[in-house]
Amino acid sequence: xxxxxxxxxxxxxxxxxxxxxxxxxxxxxxxxxxxxxxxxxxxxxxxxxxxxxxxxxxxxxxxxxxxxxxxxxxxxxxxxxxxxxxxxxxxxxxxxxxxxxxxxxxxxxxxxxxxxxxxxxxxxxxxxxxxxxxxxxxxxxxxxxxxxxxxxxxxxxxxxxx
Amino acid sequence: xxxxxxxxxxxxxxxxxxxxxxxxxxxxxxxxxxxxxxxxxxxxxxxxxxxxxxxxxxxxxxxxxxxxxxxxxxxxxxxxxxxxxxxxxxxxxxxxxxxxxxxxxxxxxxxxxxxxxxxxxxxxxxxxxxxxxxxxxxxxxxxxxxxxxxxxxxxxxxxxxxxxxxxxxxxxxxxxxxxxxxxxxxxxxxxxxxxxxxxxxxxxxxxxxxxxxxxxxxxxxxxxxxxxxxxxxxxxxxxxxxxxxxxxxxxxxxxxxxxxxxxxxxxxxxxxxxxxxxxxxxxxxxxxxxxxxxxxxxxxxxxxxxxxxxxxxxxxxxxxxxxxxxxxxxxxxxxxxxxxxxxxxxxxxxxxxxxxxxxxxxxxxxxxxxxxxxxxxxxxxxxxxxxxxxxxxxxxxxxxxxxxxxxxxxxxxxxxxxxxxxx
Numbered sequence: 001x002x003x004x005x006x007x008x009x010x011x012x013x014x015x016x017x018x019x020x021x022x023x024x025x026x027x028x029x030x031x032x033x034x035x036x037x038x039x040x041x042x043x044x045x046x047x048x049x050x051x052x053x054x055x056x057x058x059x060x061x062x063x064x065x066x067x068x069x070x071x072x073x074x075x076x077x078x079x080x081x082x083x084x085x086x087x088x089x090x091x092x093x094x095x096x097x098x099x100x101x102x103x104x105x106x107x108x109x110x111x112x113x114x115x116x117x118x119x120x121x122x123x124x125x126x127x128x129x130x131x132x133x134x135x136x137x138x139x140x141x142x143x144x145x146x147x148x149x150x151x152x153x154x155x156x157x158x159x160x161x162x
Numbered sequence: 163x164x165x166x167x168x169x170x171x172x173x174x175x176x177x178x179x180x181x182x183x184x185x186x187x188x189x190x191x192x193x194x195x196x197x198x199x200x201x202x203x204x205x206x207x208x209x210x211x212x213x214x215x216x217x218x219x220x221x222x223x224x225x226x227x228x229x230x231x232x233x234x235x236x237x238x239x240x241x242x243x244x245x246x247x248x249x250x251x252x253x254x255x256x257x258x259x260x261x262x263x264x265x266x267x268x269x270x271x272x273x274x275x276x277x278x279x280x281x282x283x284x285x286x287x288x289x290x291x292x293x294x295x296x297x298x299x300x301x302x303x304x305x306x307x308x309x310x311x312x313x314x315x316x317x318x319x320x321x322x323x324x325x326x327x328x329x330x331x332x333x334x335x336x337x338x339x340x341x342x343x344x345x346x347x348x349x350x351x352x353x354x355x356x357x358x359x360x361x362x363x364x365x366x367x368x369x370x371x372x373x374x375x376x377x378x379x380x381x382x383x384x385x386x387x388x389x390x391x392x393x394x395x396x397x398x399x400x401x402x403x404x405x406x407x408x409x410x411x412x413x414x415x416x417x418x419x420x421x422x423x424x425x426x427x428x429x430x431x432x433x434x435x436x437x438x439x440x441x442x443x444x445x446x447x448x449x450x451x452x453x454x455x456x457x458x459x460x461x462x463x464x465x466x467x468x469x470x471x472x473x474x475x476x477x478x479x480x481x482x483x484x485x486x487x488x489x490x491x492x493x494x495x496x497x498x499x500x501x502x503x504x505x506x507x508x509x510x511x512x513x514x515x516x517x518x519x520x521x522x523x524x525x526x527x528x529x530x531x532x533x534x535x536x537x538x539x540x541x542x543x544x545x546x547x548x549x550x551x552x553x554x555x556x557x558x559x560x561x562x563x564x565x566x567x568x569x570x571x572x573x574x575x576x577x578x579x580x581x582x583x584x585x
Binding site for chain 2: 013015017018021022023025026027028040041059060063064065066067068069071072086088089090093094097098142144145148153154155156158159162
């Protein structure tokens, strides 16, 4: 599985309140959620994000509320992958459970710039900045999580295995 | 192998002799919780698990507390979805408006969590029940759906940080000041993926309400759970609230901790987290230059009876400053009733506060106290992120009930000591 797209860059501690503000949580419609994605820190995100684009951020991405609406909004907005130095734990498990690819890679998180074109190979964990030509390798997931991702998320995994 | 209490609880729930940090396990769940924001997503996901109905109708709690009483038509639709699901599946612990309270105050009060339980909740502050010696943690809606379907959840066993508490909190200093100080020390990702275990002789000097507040905010340091040892006070609380027989797990003396942080409780001072991260802590007494427009006293962090009593002690015989709105929100119906009988509402209303029905409302910028552009609020809630309580250019300052009440009286951030009262 591969992804390629242009990069939207954010800093440390991007919380789920800015990914999808709670004032929009009176719905669980994924399209409506996506139409407000990142709006409090980047009002232009929704207008300029394209299918396959990639978010690169710093430490503790997705901290705060447990709202699964956050990875849902990101996924529905067309983003193919989030690369960060670290992820907050609930966002991490929500992303895996719903099948939003995420990669932890401090070096890539530090160096990749906004607007760069980046490709990601999820099987090898190789992240390539096509703009600069530099390659990075993300930490592979443990086997259990790889099985979960391969099954297509938690629901199909549990249906098959329990 | 020596284990921490968190490791022992998880090993027990996974049917294993022992577990070690980093190990991935499937654990049996004693309670699965959801609210009106997260449950509809889980209810929509549930059929994909290929099961009929739910694993155990007694071990699910549905608590529509975020946008209730219904904020608007969309929120009403979400609550209707939860209500219909609860009825169809005969969920024992569904709480309608009139019985509902803020989930993390309500579940312990209703005796639905006991020591040694494993609890997941589709709400990040589910870590609150660690105060009772349970392993409890926040998850998303898909995990909640899995929990409702098969009664299990996957966990990576966390490594642990030990907070070794000594001494006793001083007058006008509360558990809120302690947990804000800790988050200021270690940062909002200082306990990322880890268990925060509070130990030491100082633990026994903390009230149950203080312990709930402290465990509640473990997530604000990135923690997977916050946990307290079970002592006489815990057992008394569990008995009083009709909880199931406790399963007491104790950390081994030689259990492995990634880090130990020693804290003398007598050194903690009234503390405020400035925007826009809970780690941005300052002593309350340094906040004189910060004028405020609103205070909120309530939430799953600080909406319990002792929190209201502490705020009332400050507000008694005083007035909320001109230009300040003070919103008081008892966390549950029982707390509401007790506060009313104790005469706290007279104190609040005479001071110029408004008292709301139980709701999460303003904490997450839902409703019942939204901030306009440029407005500032001192709040006893748990997060001060950009736009958390309203406009992206509004500001939230996190504090204890006493500090929030003192600030309401003066109109700026105020150390309760400054107001000079007997509390």
